[in-house]
Amino acid sequence: ALADLVAGVAKIAADRDLTISVIAHAGDGNTHPLIVYNPADPEMTARAEKAFGDIMDLAVSLGGTITGEHGVGRLKKPWLAGQLGPEAMELNRRIKAALDPDGILNPGALI
Numbered sequence: 522a523l524a525d526l527v528a529g530v531a532k533i534a535a536d537r538d539l540t541i542s543v544i545a546h547a548g549d550g551n552t553h554p555l556i557v558y559n560p561a562d563p564e565m566t567a568r569a570e571k572a573f574g575d576i577m578d579l580a581v582s583l584g585g586t587i588t589g590e591h592g593v594g595r596l597k598k599p600w601l602a603g604q605l606g607p608e609a610m611e612l613n614r615r616i617k618a619a620l621d622p623d624g625i626l627n628p629g630a631l632i
Contacts, residue, residue: 522583523550529579530554537572539565551589552580574600595629 527543534541540557554576558569577587577600587593587600602610613631620626 522585523547523552525583526552526580526585529583530576533572533575533579537568537575539568539572541572541576549589550585578603593631598631601631 523545530541530543533539542555542557543552544555545552556569556572558565560566573596577597580587581600581604587597587604593601605613617631
């Protein structure tokens with residue numbers, strides 16, 4: 522699956538006209554795609570954001586996950602439900618509500 526991911530990222534890079542490198546811990550399949558773009562260029566930034574979503578979708582479609590060693594931050598949060606499913610997402614929401622009923626701890630985060 523690692524070779525499929527690298528090939529898929531290369532296709533995404535070509536389709537989105539971006540440079541994307543895949544840095545990895547090849548032994549455990551943990552990858553860190555690096556999208557190179559100019560944040561001062563709105564059009565390029567939009568392509569980079571779409572490429573990021575494409576990469577998340579690709580990883581899940583290959584049986585992988587959207588995160589490995591660093592957790593899910595706000596950037597990857599939109600793809601978490603597709604990976605975990607509605608039951609796990611509801612459990613996350615219930616845990617968050619129990620620990621932070623007023624929503625003041627790390628607003629916008631799952632936990």
